[in-house]
Amino acid sequence: MWTCRDAVTSPALNLPAWWDPLAARALDARRADFTRWSTPAVGGRPSAVLVLLGESDGEPDVLILQRAARMRSHAGQPAFPGGGAEPGDADAVATALREANEEVGLQPPSVTVVATLPRLWIPVSGFVVTPVLAWWHAPHPVAVMQPEEVARVERIPIAELLDPANRGRVKHPSGFVGPAFAVRSMVVWGFTAGILDTLFELAGWTRPWRPGRLIPLAE
Numbered sequence: 001m002w003t004c005r006d007a008v009t010s011p012a013l014n015l016p017a018w019w020d021p022l023a024a025r026a027l028d029a030r031r032a033d034f035t036r037w038s039t040p041a042v043g044g045r046p047s048a049v050l051v052l053l054g055e056s057d058g059e060p061d062v063l064i065l066q067r068a069a070r071m072r073s074h075a076g077q078p079a080f081p082g083g084g085a086e087p088g089d090a091d092a093v094a095t096a097l098r099e100a101n102e103e104v105g106l107q108p109p110s111v112t113v114v115a116t117l118p119r120l121w122i123p124v125s126g127f128v129v130t131p132v133l134a135w136w137h138a139p140h141p142v143a144v145m146q147p148e149e150v151a152r153v154e155r156i157p158i159a160e161l162l163d164p165a166n167r168g169r170v171k172h173p174s175g176f177v178g179p180a181f182a183v184r185s186m187v188v189w190g191f192t193a194g195i196l197d198t199l200f201e202l203a204g205w206t207r208p209w210r211p212g213r214l215i216p217l218a219e
Contacts, residue, residue, distance in 0.1 A: 013112055015135055018060050019053075022203035026115040026133050034198050039121040044128035048095040049082030051195060052111065053158075054136035060158040062196070063142070065104060066151045066186060076151070076218065078188040080195070081106065084127070092116055092130035104153045105145050110138040122191060124174075131195055154184055161188075161196060162205055168213035180215045187215055 015023055031039060052063040069076045081100035089095040093113055100106040117131040144150045160166060160183045170180040170189045179197040180189040188196070200206045 013114060013135065014137075015112075015114070016055060016060075018055075019114070019135065022199065022205075023114050025202040026117060026199070029115070029117055029198075029202060031118040031120065033202070034118065034194060035120050037121045037123060039119050039128060044121060044126055046085040046092075046095075046130075047083055047127045048085065048092040048099070048130045048132055049080035049192075049195075050096040050100045050106075050111075051080055051117075051131050051133045051199070052100070052106070052136050053134070054139045054155060056139070056155060056157070061155045062158060062161070063100075063104070063106075063136070063153070064156050064186075064188065064192070065144075065153045068147065068149050068151045070148075077190065077192075078186045079192050080131070082129070093132050096130075096132040096134075103144075103146055103150050104142040106142055107140060110136060110140055112137045117195075120191075129191070133199070154186075156183055158200075158205070160184075162200065162207050164207055164209035167209040168215040169211060170215050170217050172217065179211075182215050187217060189215075189217070 054061050063081065064078050065081055066078050067076055081103050082096055083099040085095045089098060093116065097108045097111065101108065112135040113132060114135055115133045117133055120129050122129060142153055144153055161181045166182050168180055169177055171177045178189060179193045180187055181193055
């Protein structure tokens with residue numbers, strides 16, 4: 001049985017050069033950088049997601065999974081690995097790593113934790129989510145481990161997400177309007193797209209794109 005101690009958290013992170021300046025700016029990130037919603041002091045279900053950046057052929061990528069179509073909530077939606085905290089989890093890092101291990105078989109010793117981002121409130125679901133930003137220093141094959149919850153898993157190149165041709169916004173029937181990325185036959189939107197959009201801004205990676213372009217959501 002692994003624990004959160006299996007993930008590398010040493011100050012000597014030995015990150016690739018492309019992590020600059022994201023790693024430093026992520027440490028100083030504020031809730032307001034990601035959302036306009038204030039996080040309640042009490043209440044909300046604690047949860048965490050793993051924002052895992054790796055490298056393939058010298059180019060950075062991010063691990064994204066697609067939720068199963070029959071799930072009660074977020075059905076078919078691309079997301080970071082993650083979920084609700086359990087009593088045995090020591091902290092948000094432990095939650096994110098446990099969930100990633102259960103969902104796609106990620107091995108925690110392959111991960112270097114870079115920063116724990118601010119706790120974010122998601123009113124529609126009642127979750128208080130802590131994104132854990134990490135470097136996949138020893139990538140290995142991953143796959144769907146819980147088909148009742150996960151339909152597919154992809155390592156999406158950051159360059160594809162930054163391509164202006166793949167960027168736009170979605171408008172949900174609820175009235176929500178936010179950033180979106182159309183990649184690999186998926187539309188990444190909602191909480192996940194919002195985190196990516198902010199991290200790209202913090203890193204200085206964003207390329208000019210057309211915010212007025214609307215990307216349709218599947219039924």
